[in-house]
């Protein structure tokens with residue numbers, strides 16, 4: 001599933017082909033993804049310029065010259081690619097042809113169709129309204145995290161996946177950051193000390209930045225917009241490493257897997273307390 005670094009990688013791939021360009025042609029190859037496309041989706045995009053493509057959590061946010069916002073989410077298996085000529089493949093659901101000399105053709109492909117596209121009225125933030133702080137922003141810090149966790153009796157792993165506490169974190173990066181911070185995923189959220197919160201916050205930022213630098217993780221369904229595969233998965237310390245020796249020097253432990261809220265947690269019971 002695309003996580004924050006993958007979405008940021010997609011954004012960086014798409015921005016040069018979309019920003020400051022007009023939607024010359026929009027083609028929908030079906031009526032819905034996870035949700036139906038907005039009413040008059042094609043008419044509301046064609047002839048409109050995408051001024052800026054930004055990211056909030058796992059949403060791609062396109063500011064349009066019409067005043068509306070194009071909100072795009074990759075769901076479980078969504079990805080963008082570029083084609084020289086429109087030659088639709090299976091699961092290609094949306095085709096944007098942008099203006100410019102090169103007339104880029106941008107294809108949205110999504111086999112499982114958990115992704116979606118929406119148009120928001122000026123000033124409306126839609127599904128982004130209840131998101132917690134952006135993990136890479138200054139608004140996310142040790143004290144902010146500590147405050148958000150203070151009333152949470154759930155395990156820290158579960159709390160970090162709660163988008164109200166911090167936005168855009170998924171299973172992989174939470175497992176990795178908890179390992180690097182030396183905190184057990186089973187520890188109760190309200191029992192994570194201020195010092196631990198500092199450490200955890202720093203490791204979350206570091207893990208995400210490394211992954212973005214590496215171009216996201218290319219787990220099964222993800223490819224960056226330009227088709228290049230990320231390689232962050234080769235740097236995983238614990239994720240999907242059940243049975244492997246703990247990578248921390250001098251730690252005698254090995255990585256175990258457990259289920260929390262239906263998701264696998266990977267951690268070292270010897271050095272994550």
Ligand SMILES: [Zn+2]
Nearest residue numbers: 246251268271
């Ligand atoms: Zn260990």
